[in-house]
Amino acid sequence: METSVSPSPIVPGAWPLLGHVPRLAPDPLAFFHRLSDHGSVVRIRLGNRPAYVVTRPDLVRRLHLADQRLFDKGGPLIEKSRLFLGNGLATCPAADHARQRPLMQPAFHSTQLARYTGIMQECVAEVTGSWQPGQVIGLNEEMHRITAKVTSRTLISAVEARPAAAQMARALPEILRGLYWRMVIPGSLFPRIPLPVNRRFDRQMRLTRHVLDQVVSHYRATTTDYGDLLSMVITACEEEADPQQAIYDQVVTILMGGVETTAATLVWLLRLLDSHPHIRQRLMAEITGTLGGRPPGHSDLPHLPYTQQVITETVRLYPAGWIVSRSTTADVHWSEGHIPADSDVFYSPYALHRDPELFPDPEAFVPDRWSPEQVTPAQRQAFFGFGVGRRKCIGDVFGVTEATIAVAAIVGSWHLEHAGPVTDRPLIGTLLMAPPTRMRVQRAVHA
Template identity: 40%
Template sequence: MTTRHPPRRTTSIARTGRAPGAWPVLGHLPHLLRAPLRFLGSLPAHGELVEIRLGPRPAFVLCHPELARQVMSDGRAFDRVGPLYEGSRAALGNGLATCPHADHRRQRMLMQPAFRSEHLPGYADAMRREIGMALEHWRPGLVLDMVDEMFALTTTVAVRTLFGGGITDRDIAELRDSLDTFLKGVYLRALLPAVDALPTPGARRYTRGLAGWRTHVTRIVGERRADDGDGGDLLGRLIAARDEAGGALTERELHDQVAVLILAGAETTSSALAWALHLIAAHPEAEAALHAEVDAVLDGRVAGPDDLPRLEWTGRVIREVLRLYPPAWVLPRTSTREIEVAGRRLPAGSTLVFSPYILHRLPEFHPEPERFRPERDQSDGVAPAAWSRASFVPFGTGPHKCIGDTFALTEATLALASIAARWRLRPASGTPVRATPRSVLTPSALPMHLIRR
């Protein structure tokens, strides 16, 4: 049977619009706080560049891959500056994921050697060890919240690969607890920076979490820097890195990069794994294909780096999960000069919003966008090749694309395959699973029964 796809757009349609439903004074903030995914999903119906209101300020949401490519590929014209990024840098520092264009090239050059392909097998072997240790604690009949379990696993992997074997379990637990508290408050503070002016219990928890996070990272980095050896870990390679002029990362820069790496390594991958476990349990055919693959490749053992080429279906599952629930679901940019986007002249200082969540659900590029279909092919002729690439952007796009995308895909694939090789997970609650927007899209809770295969 021939599958009929929506027709291609052969020209870029410069069409702008305005989102309805703005509140007086607050604009669309109530929608972004109460039901952000529903609100974002409604925007393409109003145009390819859609104006919303963040309180009294306008912002422009990119609802077409070509516009996203234009904005995200030009870091000079569309920079990571403005109020939203000022708040992020105040919390996370001026690391690779938050720094403005002026700092980005030097930072990326210093960071890139630590992510060369020749280092990946070593990182993957550390992943394999930590995945195996985590699964040793699972028992048939237990009910575990997979949001918590996957966050604990990926935080441990991030810290172990970053700091090596010298880090203690207590250090990891302290970092994980502080990070979790901090991450739960990030999204609210991006939209409402003044929220901490009120002495609420939530504000106090956030402040304590952020302070604890900074204290732990500073201490661990200081101790690790005093050690002369590279040790084959990420931090050793960052300490040894030099830019074109022979300069090294400063103490502050090193701290900021470590903070970003732990955040990205822990939160994004744990979100993808939690969603994968949820979606596989709800789709028997996809689960059967996953079990058939891991049985043939692993025969019950924990996956390692040598298994990756044969875990094709597992990789497809992870990519489809990232399409439906991209961790970095919304990213702002600020225009540094007056510029035209979609035929509209935007003044300098305009806020533009890039959302993989929106682009991944455009039916012109992803047929049946709401369905979980690991068999879909991102280059299946639905759209011209350049548009197709721009419409699947779970790790961002352009010069600021995530430096650790291969690291994250490797970890998620190894973890999902290892779990599926031994366990079948089933929901332990009839409560619908819903996304909780924080720094990434993660399920609010995911209690599941462990059933030994």
């Protein structure tokens, strides 16, 4: 505990009744980015409810590591996310997480990832195999197709259940859109209003639950060991008080993490390559030099370091999880500011990744900042693209592996360039998404 404790400064500009919402709503990314000007731990108001924002990377690490017992999964973002994700790994409290994570970890062991890379390569080839030179594609939709196929097939390998897995993946965008509006509009009235966004949300939630229940029943009724993620999830959840609910919670968590976050990263990355041709050329040189025109495999991953630097830099600039919330379990006495028990606490990886003291020229796309020769320990510790500590994303290696396979396959064979107006303004929702992007595809020309 710190011996000298000062109150957390209040960010100016709050409105009566509405608090800082009128300043936050038009541009949440800019709002959270500016908060570091007011202190390391600052207080804002969301309506009449106070909330605290941590703006320094070292304090975020302290929150997750040294003082993790004082901060649990909670706050309005988590509470609303539980409408869809239930009590899965991404949203469960610490006590449940300590029990769940060891049970789920085998599904993401390195030996399993080696098996998954073949599926990843197959899915990328299926999607890009339909492209024709000169064709204009919807990049967001095509990357979603890739990650939905990968996640569906690694999660549910039974051929007869693949259509069900694809159905669940297609339901995700509408569910996430409905969740976002429930997060930003306080109170219990909004979900009851028969708006199109609410009707679509309710319909897709019912569909996802119905389809998954059918698939789980099929898996339990057969003696076949499919050796896929769902089989391992079913085994891990058998001792839970409500196994069916526990399975549902973990499966939809895997779906959201595996489909939406990786798709968003791939869209941003391919957009960035089009506006940075020198980086694209260097990336292609590594890919062609390593693969020689063949599809990427698991054994190639250690030989694609620049590819992985490009992915890391993309996630630094555009982390899918742009805002993170916690709830304090007791009074927090830091010299940088006091946070009372039962308070909502936020931090923004998007803002933290733009600290100019840690990341010079923070808005620039510079993959070399992650090279072994240039990256500093402070930069590594200020990167929160996949979380940190015990709550670090269980699928982080899966996601990076999938992105590496996809980038190597796409950039090694195709040249993508924007076909139409370009805007870099992200779409703010439950996750940070790229705006709709149309790109023309041509066969890659190798030097």
